[in-house]
Amino acid sequence: MTSLSEDAGPRRLRLVPRSGAYASLGAAMREFGLTARALRYYEEVGLIEADRDRLNCRRYDERAMERLRLIAQFRRAGLDVRDIRLILERREQAGGETYVDCAVGRLEERLAVIEAERRQIEEALALLGDRRTERAPAEASPRTAAAILRQSRPGRQAAR
16 A cells, blocks of 8 residues: 655555555445534544545545544434544454454443433432423424424524
């Protein structure tokens, strides 16, 4: 694989060879439901490496796509980039059970936080005399977090 040095520092640009399976930035975005900015950020912080084609467009090889699959899933599960980096490093170093144990541990910690938050919410509802069961079905329809926030802060809505 051909390498070109960048003037900006020790990072290297790797040119994509003509053969091989590579995914474009757009294909990676669609595959994992990520934004272009997120993909560039993950590259910037060293979670993934993107090769470049002759037009300097990002191309992701199978290794990068597998890492992106894990990153996207762990982000949806609420893990932060620091935890994801640790999991991916363990995966690269030891592989197998060590990285799985690390991932399970971080996910269980996240789940414990969510469960504690849920208990706090239930306590707050109980304090307010939880009226969820008293509402009519039309009123009980699910709402987005943004809609709930707008309703709870009517003064801010008018300021927009």
